[in-house]
Amino acid sequence: MTRPLTLLALSTLLLTPAAHAQGATSVRLGFFPNLTHAPALVGLERGTFQKALGGVKLEPKEFVSGTTLTEAFGAGQIDIAYIGPGPAINAATRGMPLQMIAGASEAGAVLIARGDSGIRSYKDLAGKRVAVPSLGNTQDISLRHILKDEGLKAQTDGGTVNVTPVAPADVLAAFATRRVDATLVPEPWGAALEAQGHRLVGTEKTVWRDGAYPTTVVIVNTRFAAQNPALVAAFLKAHGEAVAFLTSKPAAASAVVNRKLEELTGQKLNPRVLQRAMSRTRFTTGLDLAALTEYAALNVEAGYARGATDLTPFVNVGYQKR
Amino acid sequence: MTTTSLDAPAPVRRPSRWRTLGWQLLGLAVLLAVWWLVTDVLRLYPPYVFPSPRAVWTEISYGLWGSGPQDGRLLAGIGNSLRRVLVGYSIAVLLGGVVGLLMGAWRPLRETLGAYLTGVQSVPSIAFVPFAILFFGLNERAVLFVVILEGFIPVALAVSGALMNVPPALRVAGRTLGAGGLALTTGVLLPSAVPSILTGLRTAWSFSWRALVGAELLVSASASLGAQLEIGRNTANIALVIATILTIGVIGGLFDTLLRALETRVRRDYGLEVTQ
Numbered sequence: 228m229t230r231p232l233t234l235l236a237l238s239t240l241l242l243t244p245a246a247h248a249q250g251a252t253s254v255r256l257g258f259f260p261n262l263t264h265a266p267a268l269v270g271l272e273r274g275t276f277q278k279a280l281g282g283v284k285l286e287p288k289e290f291v292s293g294t295t296l297t298e299a300f301g302a303g304q305i306d307i308a309y310i311g312p313g314p315a316i317n318a319a320t321r322g323m324p325l326q327m328i329a330g331a332s333e334a335g336a337v338l339i340a341r342g343d344s345g346i347r348s349y350k351d352l353a354g355k356r357v358a359v360p361s362l363g364n365t366q367d368i369s370l371r372h373i374l375k376d377e378g379l380k381a382q383t384d385g386g387t388v389n390v391t392p393v394a395p396a397d398v399l400a401a402f403a404t405r406r407v408d409a410t411l412v413p414e415p416w417g418a419a420l421e422a423q424g425h426r427l428v429g430t431e432k433t434v435w436r437d438g439a440y441p442t443t444v445v446i447v448n449t450r451f452a453a454q455n456p457a458l459v460a461a462f463l464k465a466h467g468e469a470v471a472f473l474t475s476k477p478a479a480a481s482a483v484v485n486r487k488l489e490e491l492t493g494q495k496l497n498p499r500v501l502q503r504a505m506s507r508t509r510f511t512t513g514l515d516l517a518a519l520t521e522y523a524a525l526n527v528e529a530g531y532a533r534g535a536t537d538l539t540p541f542v543n544v545g546y547q548k549r
Numbered sequence: 550m551t552t553t554s555l556d557a558p559a560p561v562r563r564p565s566r567w568r569t570l571g572w573q574l575l576g577l578a579v580l581l582a583v584w585w586l587v588t589d590v591l592r593l594y595p596p597y598v599f600p601s602p603r604a605v606w607t608e609i610s611y612g613l614w615g616s617g618p619q620d621g622r623l624l625a626g627i628g629n630s631l632r633r634v635l636v637g638y639s640i641a642v643l644l645g646g647v648v649g650l651l652m653g654a655w656r657p658l659r660e661t662l663g664a665y666l667t668g669v670q671s672v673p674s675i676a677f678v679p680f681a682i683l684f685f686g687l688n689e690r691a692v693l694f695v696v697i698l699e700g701f702i703p704v705a706l707a708v709s710g711a712l713m714n715v716p717p718a719l720r721v722a723g724r725t726l727g728a729g730g731l732a733l734t735t736g737v738l739l740p741s742a743v744p745s746i747l748t749g750l751r752t753a754w755s756f757s758w759r760a761l762v763g764a765e766l767l768v769s770a771s772a773s774l775g776a777q778l779e780i781g782r783n784t785a786n787i788a789l790v791i792a793t794i795l796t797i798g799v800i801g802g803l804f805d806t807l808l809r810a811l812e813t814r815v816r817r818d819y820g821l822e823v824t825q
Contacts, residue, residue: 294783301597301785317784321597356687362769362776363783382771383780384619391687392769392779406687530619531784533611 251455253284254462257296257308260289260491261395262414262504263335263443267309268487269469269480279465283458289491291394292361300325306451307462311365312441312522313531319541320523320532324449326543327514329463331445331470334438335508336366337417338373338429340409341402346428349377358393358401358410363531365442366411367392368522369435371529373411384530396492399423413442415488415496415504422500431507438509440518452546460549466512467547473510481505516542600788608792612777622780623796625772630761631800633773637693638757641700642750648701649708654734659709666702674699674760678767689771692764699760700753707749711742744816751808758801 256276258267267287270276277285288305290296293314299305301323309331319325340346346355352374359367370390371381380386393401395416401407402420409428410420421427432438445466452459473480481501489495496504519538526532581602587593588601596604612623652659674695681691715738723737765775774797781789816822 292783297785298782314783314785317786318597321785321787322595323597323785361783362780383622383769383776385625385772389687389771392783404683406682528618530617530622531780531786533617 251283251306251451251458253286254280254458255286255288255304255306257288257290257299257305257310259291259296259309260488261416261443262484262488262501262508263311263332264309265473265480265484265505265508266331266466266469266510268484269472270465272483272487273469273472275465275468276462279461280458281461291396293364294361297323300446300448303448305448307445307447307459309443310446312444312519313363313365313368313526315444315446316519316523316526316536316538316541317363317532318446319538320536325446326449326452326541327444327519328447328452328459328543328546329445329466330441330511330514331443331466333441333509333511334431334434335414335442335504336369336411336434337414337421337427337431337507338370338409338411338434339417339420340426340428341405341407342424342426344408344426346409346426349373349429350379351428352377352388352409353379354387355408356389356391356406358391358398358407358412360395360413361392362390363529365522366413368525368529368531370411372435372525373429375528396494414508415501418500418504418507419496421503422497436518436521439515440522441515442508444514444519447546456546456549459546463512463547470510470512473505477502477505512547514542514544597785597787600791604788605791605795608786608789609795612789612792622772623777623792626774626777626793627796627800629772630765630774633689633692633765634696634757634761637696637761638700638754640693641697641753641757642704644697645701645704645749645753646708649705650712650734652705652709653712653738659713663706663709666705669698670702670706673763674756675763675767678764681764682768687768689768691768692761695760695764696757700757703749703752703756704746707746707752708742711745711749712738714745715741744812744819744821747808747812747815751805751812754804754808755801758797758804762797 256267258264260268271287288299290299293311296305296308296310297314297318300308300318312327315325315327319327338349340351344355346352357370359370361367367390374380374386374388379388381388381390383390391407393407393410395412398407398410398412398416399419402410402423402425411429411434412420417427445463447459481498485496485498485501516538519542523532523536523538527534584602588596588599589603593599609623611617611620612626613621614624615621648662652663677695677698678691681694685691685694712734719737719741720733723733728736762775762778765773766778767775769776769779774793777793778790781787781793813822
């Protein structure tokens with residue numbers, strides 16, 4: 228009796244990839260619980276994505292850093308993801324089958340110093356311990372660029388600044404136990420630290436390019452996109468709706484974001500804190516190739532990649548226009 | 550000491566050193582050929598999952614003598630990691646030696662602390678890192694703590710065990726000849742325990758080295774082999790990860806070979822190993 232059942236189960240397992248090739252039965256979406264990923268949070272919380280995908284099931288997967296997301300992507304476990312441009316560029320240039328198909332947010336990262344650390348400007352970072360979400364991520368690359376402008380260097384490059392990876396959600400605890408002196412962190416964690424009395428040293432505008440730089444982009448697995456162009460276009464339409472909601476009704480949107488953040492991280496943010504974080508983040512579907520190219524150059528400058536890379540093959544906004 | 554007595558182990562015929570080296574080089578060549586075949590020729594895996602030997606060699610060469618931005622990080626990492634492990638290992642050997650002597654000399658300590666140390670030794674070193682970070686901070690002291698903790702236990706256990714295993718006849722002979730207390734320990738017991746202690750030192754080295762890389766992976770403050778692994782992982786640079794793993798293996802193996810040569814020499818001098 229059990230044998231036919233086992234065979235059936237086995238054949239289902241074996242047939243699933245084939246079914247995927249003809250048209251996906253699910254979309255596996257990667258994202259982080261950060262405000263810079265707000266379009267993902269909104270789209271999930273309001274059911275926008277699932278509605279756009281119709282009968283195809285949305286499978287959201289939460290990550291804490293671009294590193295683990297990239298690993299899952301490389302292992303073929305993620306179809307579409309919200310991710311920082313740093314990991315996206317690294318993964319693409321290493322040959323992972325991915326394309327950046329839309330923007331999600333710009334700016335939205337600030338440099339906060341512990342109230343009693345004595346840090347008042349970027350120069351004061353000399354000899355201090357500065358947290359970034361992970362080595363080689365978007366904020367780490369920005370920080371190394373800031374340090375270079377100030378004539379400083381990270382310890383890993385023979386300088387005095389101790390750049391250390393701390394997950395954004397753990398930064399509040401790291402400040403409380405005085406394990407780090409400052410952090411370049413995506414929102415809403417920057418606003419949350421500021422609300423606890425810590426000092427805003429670098430605003431989203433002084434971090435880089437007057438704030439006109441991508442912080443989160445939408446990437447897709449190239450093979451998945453080639454096989455399911457309509458699904459990708461439908462997803463992007465929902466993404467656009469989420470971005471429009473965030474920009475046109477910020478107050479209502481911040482309540483939605485807060486609900487989802489609380490569900491994911493167990494922390495409910497003060498609405499005023501969240502609003503401040505929102506005001507420092509710009510939501511958009513646009514992708515600025517010039518800014519991305521400058522990012523790639525910063526990545527080389529930070530020693531995480533070699534040689535200039537032409538990003539044109541990795542950027543494809545065509546799915547947005549379908 | 551080439552004399553053979555009746556109760557000495559039977560002489561072992563060793564293959565010539567050059568012949569062994571030849572086989573080892575051949576093995577390495579075969580391994581590289583298979584690796585090259587799987588990656589460059591058959592392309593069984595995408596390069597971001599399993600890179601070719603050439604890509605890994607590129608990372609090693611950039612890391613050791615490259616001239617681009619931030620090149621030479623591997624060399625700096627090797628320097629920092631070696632410095633840390635040598636400091637940590639030295640402290641571990643001193644501390645382990647003292648604790649081992651005390652445990653060997655005093656039974657209650659041996660039966661309490663000795664048992665606990667065996668328990669602590671069974672905990673993977675990486676499990677102590679979060680505690681070390683909270684206690685010392687995200688810094689080098691946290692790394693050293695884990696290295697010392699891992700290194701000192703095998704030394705302490707080896708020293709106390711070696712003292713316990715000294716043949717009673719030697720002890721009696723020492724006493725008969727008038728040695729007692731400290732003189733018996735330093736003049737008779739310790740010298741006869743040297744071969745076992747050396748084995749403990751070699752174990753301690755490999756424990757310390759593994760603990761170091763594990764701790765550095767989580768506390769990636771300055772350039773180090775652990776930080777290299779983390780950077781490789783974060784930047785989807787699997788070639789860098791493999792290059793670093795190879796470096797860790799080669800350095801660990803080199804030191805182990807040195808210690809093993811010392812151990813063999815001492816065992817030979819003690820008549821425990823007889824070669825033709």
